[in-house]
Amino acid sequence: MNNILLIARREFRQVAAMKSFWLTLLLIPLALAIGPLLTSALDEEEATNVVLIDRAGGSASAAIEQRFALEEDRFVLRDLSRYVRRHDLERADPEAIWAQYDRWYTDADVAAFRQAGGLESALEAIDAVRSEDTPPYEAGAPLYSFANADSDLAASTGDALQARVDAMLEADDDSPAGEAADVVVLVDAGYPQDPTVRLWSNEQPSTGFVTTLQDVLTVDLRQRLLTDQGIAPASAAAIQSAAPAIAVTTPPPGGGAREALLIRSIVPLALAYILMMALMLSGSWMLQGSVEERSNKLLESLLACIRPEELMYGKLLGALAVGFSMILVWLGCAAAVVFFTQGAISDMIRPALEPLTSPGAILAMIYFFVAGYIAISILFVAVGALADSMSEAQGYLMPILLGILLPITLLINVIIAGQEGLLVQVLTWVPIWTPFAVLSRLGMGIEWWEMVGSGILLAGFIALEVIFLGRLFRASLLATGQKPGLKQLVDRFKPVRT
Amino acid sequence: MSVLEVRDLTKRFGDVLAVDDLNFAVGEGEIFGFLGGNGAGKTTTLRMVLDIIRPTSGTITVLGSSPDRRNTAAIGFLPEERGLYAQMSAIETIVYFGKLKLMSGIDAKKHGMELLERFDLADRAKSNIGDMSKGMAQKVQLACALVNRPQLLMLDEPFSGLDPVNQGLLEDEILRASQRGAAVMFSTHVMQHAERLCDRLLLLRKGRKRFEGTLEQARDELPGRISALATPEIAGVPGISAATVRNEAHGGWAEYDIRLDQGYSAEQVLESCTAQGIRLRRFEERRPSLHEVFVQLVGSDQEIGS
Numbered sequence: 001m002n003n004i005l006l007i008a009r010r011e012f013r014q015v016a017a018m019k020s021f022w023l024t025l026l027l028i029p030l031a032l033a034i035g036p037l038l039t040s041a042l043d044e045e046e047a048t049n050v051v052l053i054d055r056a057g058g059s060a061s062a063a064i065e066q067r068f069a070l071e072e073d074r075f076v077l078r079d080l081s082r083y084v085r086r087h088d089l090e091r092a093d094p095e096a097i098w099a100q101y102d103r104w105y106t107d108a109d110v111a112a113f114r115q116a117g118g119l120e121s122a123l124e125a126i127d128a129v130r131s132e133d134t135p136p137y138e139a140g141a142p143l144y145s146f147a148n149a150d151s152d153l154a155a156s157t158g159d160a161l162q163a164r165v166d167a168m169l170e171a172d173d174d175s176p177a178g179e180a181a182d183v184v185v186l187v188d189a190g191y192p193q194d195p196t197v198r199l200w201s202n203e204q205p206s207t208g209f210v211t212t213l214q215d216v217l218t219v220d221l222r223q224r225l226l227t228d229q230g231i232a233p234a235s236a237a238a239i240q241s242a243a244p245a246i247a248v249t250t251p252p253p254g255g256g257a258r259e260a261l262l263i264r265s266i267v268p269l270a271l272a273y274i275l276m277m278a279l280m281l282s283g284s285w286m287l288q289g290s291v292e293e294r295s296n297k298l299l300e301s302l303l304a305c306i307r308p309e310e311l312m313y314g315k316l317l318g319a320l321a322v323g324f325s326m327i328l329v330w331l332g333c334a335a336a337v338v339f340f341t342q343g344a345i346s347d348m349i350r351p352a353l354e355p356l357t358s359p360g361a362i363l364a365m366i367y368f369f370v371a372g373y374i375a376i377s378i379l380f381v382a383v384g385a386l387a388d389s390m391s392e393a394q395g396y397l398m399p400i401l402l403g404i405l406l407p408i409t410l411l412i413n414v415i416i417a418g419q420e421g422l423l424v425q426v427l428t429w430v431p432i433w434t435p436f437a438v439l440s441r442l443g444m445g446i447e448w449w450e451m452v453g454s455g456i457l458l459a460g461f462i463a464l465e466v467i468f469l470g471r472l473f474r475a476s477l478l479a480t481g482q483k484p485g486l487k488q489l490v491d492r493f494k495p496v497r498t
Numbered sequence: 499m500s501v502l503e504v505r506d507l508t509k510r511f512g513d514v515l516a517v518d519d520l521n522f523a524v525g526e527g528e529i530f531g532f533l534g535g536n537g538a539g540k541t542t543t544l545r546m547v548l549d550i551i552r553p554t555s556g557t558i559t560v561l562g563s564s565p566d567r568r569n570t571a572a573i574g575f576l577p578e579e580r581g582l583y584a585q586m587s588a589i590e591t592i593v594y595f596g597k598l599k600l601m602s603g604i605d606a607k608k609h610g611m612e613l614l615e616r617f618d619l620a621d622r623a624k625s626n627i628g629d630m631s632k633g634m635a636q637k638v639q640l641a642c643a644l645v646n647r648p649q650l651l652m653l654d655e656p657f658s659g660l661d662p663v664n665q666g667l668l669e670d671e672i673l674r675a676s677q678r679g680a681a682v683m684f685s686t687h688v689m690q691h692a693e694r695l696c697d698r699l700l701l702l703r704k705g706r707k708r709f710e711g712t713l714e715q716a717r718d719e720l721p722g723r724i725s726a727l728a729t730p731e732i733a734g735v736p737g738i739s740a741a742t743v744r745n746e747a748h749g750g751w752a753e754y755d756i757r758l759d760q761g762y763s764a765e766q767v768l769e770s771c772t773a774q775g776i777r778l779r780r781f782e783e784r785r786p787s788l789h790e791v792f793v794q795l796v797g798s799d800q801e802i803g804s
Contacts, residue, residue, distance in 0.1 A: 002600075003598060006594070006597055006598060010583075010586075010594060014583070014585060014586075017585060292583070297577075297579040297580060297581030298580075298581040298582055298583070300545070300548075300550065300575070300577035300579065301575065301576075301577055301580075301582075301595070301639065301642065301643075302598070303548065303550045304548045304550070304570075304573060304575035304577075305570050305595065305598035305599055306570070306598055307549075307566075
């Protein structure tokens with residue numbers, strides 16, 4: 001055992017001294033960290049600056065501003081409601097509109113929200129009952145800011161208007177107010193007889209903006225048409241605002257139905273991915289460890305001191321230690337992210353960790369993860385035992401790696417799509433794919449007998465691998481330079497005759 | 499007491515008989531030369547002694563027990579094919595092998611540094627093997643073989659690839675190991691080393707023992723030769739199988755190259771010459787070299803690669 005540990009320690013130290021190890025070790029956490037940072041950096045933080053030119057009396061531009069303000073408040077109300085529900089803060093004011101989340105918030109609901117003091121008043125009530133552990137609510141920045149055109153712009157027509165608008169669209173966002181715009185909307189003097197509304201934008205305008213603008217102007221147009229038909233403005237407005245009350249039932253944020261199943265699958269699926277990544281990234285180190293003594297011609301020196309099996313187990317143990325330490329660092333980084341990230345991620349992770357509340361599920365995940373790593377690592381070490389040099393070993397490795405990993409990517413996609421067809425069943429019972437299939441299915445639900453049966457089969461497969469690897473290793477060790485044919489290869493798996 | 503004893507050892511690889519019924523023993527403090535041409539079975543025998551490969555039949559006893567890794571602490575081995583971990587330093591490598599031979603890290607490091615000092619490599623102890631010359635790396639590997647102060651030191655073609663200075667250093671280490679009581683067994687193609695070092699020799703040909711004994715006994719395997727300046731009557735002296743004239747001289751004298759019959763010594767021939775009144779101006783015994791013995795018993799110069 002001492003020799004095995006000595007070999008394993010040397011293997012580990014050798015890999016840990018490589019730059020590629022540290023690059024790989026840090027690559028995944030860096031990629032995970034840079035992804036959200038890039039996303040947040042690319043997110044537009046500044047509101048879209050909209051300049052309105054209303055030459056039809058001003059009522060249209062007022063309606064537009066009011067409507068966008070209403071939508072902003074509706075968004076805040078919905079967001080606040082989800083926050084309250086996620087953190088069980090309804091007790092702050094059970095009657096408040098933001099504590100009611102069984103409906104789609106109507107204009108009347110938004111009006112009631114405003115009437116009750118809006119976000120400021122709601123947060124006062126919420127903060128009074130919020131525990132220290134609960135992150136405070138953070139309202140997002142408004143999407144749009146509106147400004148009316150200055151007199152020059154309002155009076156400009158033709159080419160002068162176009163030149164002025166172009167200048168505003170091209171101007172830097174830091175330019176003085178009124179000299180820069182992201183969107184310019186012109187309601188001309190002929191409105192509503194001429195219902196054309198012009199819109200200039202410095203980029204493709206968002207669908208949400210155009211839809212809302214169209215909606216506002218449609219309502220405004222219809223209001224005018226209805227009143228022109230002799231209908232009282234109040235009646236016309238009532239007709240316009242008639243809308244069904246839509247009752248909405250959704251799972252709590254991060255729970256329930258399909259969303260819940262997917263979230264419950266996050267940890268097992270992540271483990272399946274991590275297993276796949278770790279094997280792909282550490283495969284070449286395992287090969288190098290396996291080939292090294294042969295390519296460096298120091299095999300006989302070692303075998304004068306230790307048994308071939310000790311060398312093999314030591315190398316395997318070293319490779320496993322490298323792989324698992326890499327995985328532990330990744331998981332540690334993920335845990336640190338969850339710990340230090342207050343809010344959405346930790347809220348999402350909490351239901352994702354639900355499967356971990358069962359000791360059986362934890363054991364199953366650890367077992368299939370570890371066993372999967374061992375089962376495939378042994379294949380890599382066996383490939384190394386057959387090759388004389390690293391380049392030769394890598395030639396063998398690539399097709400094997402593709403053969404193992406391609407079905408797994410298909411499998412994970414099938415599981416995410418919520419399907420459990422023949423492919424999933426077959427892969428569950430083929431030992432090299434068993435760990436991935438079982439891990440992927442853990443969140444969605446897998447029959448216990450399937451898990452136990454495939455687990456036993458996997459253990460048996462590993463035992464066979466160890467026996468055959470031992471024979472192959474011993475038979476191949478001193479066969480440097482000999483290219484085995486199929487018969488010689490088969491012979492190497494036979495027991496050693498003493 | 500025999501440190502290594504080999505009895506009726508045979509190894510077959512399929513149809514190839516690599517070692518054929520081999521018997522020998524190496525005692526404490528003895529330097530044993532294991533000589534043979536390419537493919538004679540030397541390395542195969544050493545591998546069987548180390549339990550790297552198993553014999554087809556026969557027995558091997560190392561320090562009283564069958565060969566396995568329980569004897570690791572007592573064995574030092576320098577293989578013919580040499581290499582080390584390029585990324586490890588010299589002293590790390592020696593300590594690593596010391597530990598594999600069941601030494602404590604402290605003892606392995608202490609003795610490893612002593613060896614490196616003897617090999618004039620102390621200042622390179624922390625250099626990576628990959629940064630060293632081939633000769634330096636070979637000395638580090640020798641240190642790995644010696645670090646555990648082995649009772650059985652086996653060296654497979656140890657002199658190949660070494661410059662004359664390092665060959666001398668290796669000879670010193672072999673003698674040093676022998677003086678402290680270790681059984682030393684080495685294979686070589688270079689007969690001068692065997693002549694200088696070996697107490698006993700074993701000559702292998704195609705897996706089969708052709709000779710085992712001391713250097714003198716090896717020389718006795720070939721008929722003796724005499725170089726003499728004599729008169730023609732010498733050809734009739736008993737014990738002389740052939741007397742070939744090399745150079746004619748004045749007055750009936752000639753320089754003869756004389757080959758003796760098997761079993762006759764130069765002293766016996768000289769006594770006969772004196773008894774018969776045969777005149778001699780010069781009488782010089784020429785013992786066969788080990789190289790000649792080797793070529794005669796094992797094969798041609800080409801076969802032995804020297």
